Amino acid sequence: xxxxxxxxxxxxxxxxxxxxFRYELADLNLTRDDVVEEMGYTCEEGNERGYLCDLAEEAxxxxxxxxxxxxxxxxxxxxxxxxxxxxxxxxxxxxxSQPIITARLRRAEGLALFAATAGDGLEKISKELMSGDDxxxxxxxxxxxxxxxxxxxxxxEAELERIVEPRGWNVTNxxxxxxxxxxxxxxxxxxxxxxxxxxxxxxxxxxxxxxxxSVSGVIGVGENVKRQDxxxxxxxxxxxxxxxxxxxxxx
Amino acid sequence: MSELLERIAHxxxxxxxxxxxxxxxxxxxxxxxxxxxxxxxxxxIKPQRILNEGLVVGMMKIxxxxxxxxxxxPDVLIAAKAMKAGMKHIEPFFLSKEVEYKGKIVAGTVxxxxxxxxxxxxxxxxxxxxxxxxxxxxxxxxxxxxEAVAEHKPEAVCMSALLTTTMVNMEAxxxxxxxxxxxxxxxxxxxxxxxxxxxxxxxxxxxxDPQGALxxxxxxxxx
Numbered sequence: 001x002x003x004x005x006x007x008x009x010x011x012x013x014x015x016x017x018x019x020x021f022r023y024e025l026a027d028l029n030l031t032r033d034d035v036v037e038e039m040g041y042t043c044e045e046g047n048e049r050g051y052l053c054d055l056a057e058e059a060x061x062x063x064x065x066x067x068x069x070x071x072x073x074x075x076x077x078x079x080x081x082x083x084x085x086x087x088x089x090x091x092x093x094x095x096x097s098q099p100i101i102t103a104r105l106r107r108a109e110g111l112a113l114f115a116a117t118a119g120d121g122l123e124k125i126s127k128e129l130m131s132g133d134d135x136x137x138x139x140x141x142x143x144x145x146x147x148x149x150x151x152x153x154x155x156x157e158a159e160l161e162r163i164v165e166p167r168g169w170n171v172t173n174x175x176x177x178x179x180x181x182x183x184x185x186x187x188x189x190x191x192x193x194x195x196x197x198x199x200x201x202x203x204x205x206x207x208x209x210x211x212x213x214s215v216s217g218v219i220g221v222g223e224n225v226k227r228q229d230x231x232x233x234x235x236x237x238x239x240x241x242x243x244x245x246x247x248x249x250x251x
Numbered sequence: 252m253s254e255l256l257e258r259i260a261h262x263x264x265x266x267x268x269x270x271x272x273x274x275x276x277x278x279x280x281x282x283x284x285x286x287x288x289x290x291x292x293x294x295x296i297k298p299q300r301i302l303n304e305g306l307v308v309g310m311m312k313i314x315x316x317x318x319x320x321x322x323x324x325p326d327v328l329i330a331a332k333a334m335k336a337g338m339k340h341i342e343p344f345f346l347s348k349e350v351e352y353k354g355k356i357v358a359g360t361v362x363x364x365x366x367x368x369x370x371x372x373x374x375x376x377x378x379x380x381x382x383x384x385x386x387x388x389x390x391x392x393x394x395x396x397x398e399a400v401a402e403h404k405p406e407a408v409c410m411s412a413l414l415t416t417t418m419v420n421m422e423a424x425x426x427x428x429x430x431x432x433x434x435x436x437x438x439x440x441x442x443x444x445x446x447x448x449x450x451x452x453x454x455x456x457x458x459x460d461p462q463g464a465l466x467x468x469x470x471x472x473x474x
Contacts, residue, residue, distance in 0.1 A: 040323030051274040206363035
């Protein structure tokens, strides 16, 4: 890891003030298998799609000089978690986080509002390839960048666990706007708790994060919360790409 | 169908671009879509047959597998690459009208949305299905869609969105197309969409996958 920075938060009271972490690619332990699995396949020996594994290795080489891996969070105390309404209130902000997510955070004593990014380097290379004559390579690079930012979020979860562990607290899964019916428009509320231009991420008018290879969300912390198995079973987004991948692994 | 056309369909489905291509390993050293399509043209098989009974059949097979979760995006992309390698031998016949598309489609990702992979896959599957596609790219406003419809006179407009915040912009596009070109069909798709949403905004058709859009076009809009 390159470094940790304690930052001035948004002026709101926090259980733990905003922290930013910077990572090297090697910190993520991201393998070509992880990337190829994201695309629904594997790198097992004799696999007829071995070319995907080769492309994933090429993407890893490109990533060495084209990613900027940053993540961070602030932990705040929720004022009210209303399962009936599917909402969470923190200070004067009410998140319309919907019943699925709200129920899983109901016992949380603190909420870690997080963001992570892989930067825009790979995104630019991918777009150029995809608009040219090598869509497959562009797609693999895009998948690599997605896997990288999810790996940064995994690291953040581990950092959070380490920080709350002395209090005897556990962590929940991470939940993001845009999933489980939580509107992506709520991302602007989430970023209001983070320092200005946190990690260099900006939001468009439609709440799309730039760089695109960024994630944000909430993780519950507390004595009586727990991490659960992957959540496709509780989510009703039938055409989500993750559901397709998860189902393919189950077959 | 001739054996050669069956072979073309097979190599497109498997993503064998040309003889030099290293994948798929099972077809290593064998002719790909490039060589086989060239040979079919040289043997005097009508280009329209080569397209409809060879290249399109291969893409159709991969499209169905994708719809059924039997394959994923990379296989569609590599099949499309093989299709493209074959198409370069057919393209001259579009100018001489010996080959005709089934019709024309305008496609784009709606305003505010910068995601293009889903839209690109849709475009490739429609092209692979014998449709001419005018790809407007990403972040396309209702006015831009309408201008493209006026210019290209397509049978249908296909719109994609990946966010709940941008899918609402489809309504303005559907409305605009209805006002300016009521005979043009509107097709919507993208991860957050549902059939109910499509009905609410009065789109003509919703498909959760590209193959569904292609099947709709073939049944409702093909010349």
